[in-house]
Amino acid sequence: MNEQHIIREPEVMRRTGLSHSTIWRLRKLDRFAKPLRISTSAIGWLASDLDSWLAARLAERDAA
Numbered sequence: 001m002n003e004q005h006i007i008r009e010p011e012v013m014r015r016t017g018l019s020h021s022t023i024w025r026l027r028k029l030d031r032f033a034k035p036l037r038i039s040t041s042a043i044g045w046l047a048s049d050l051d052s053w054l055a056a057r058l059a060e061r062d063a064a
Contacts, residue, residue, distance in 0.1 A: 005046075005047050006047070007045055008044050009023070009043075012045055015050060016050075033049040033050050033052070034049065
């Protein structure tokens with residue numbers, strides 16, 4: 001079974017080093033992992049989606 005877990009914004013900020021404002025600006029530009037609505041007032045990100053986003057940033061760096 002493929003287990004997925006959801007991480008909330010404080011953990012996303014810790015993992016990426018990005019601020020709240022930067023995360024939301026990148027989301028608006030469709031340049032950040034898509035969040036998942038987990039309730040009417042809460043969102044989170046699948047850890048695997050965030051890991052994929054980070055891997056893509058590393059690939060961009062290495063290609064430069």
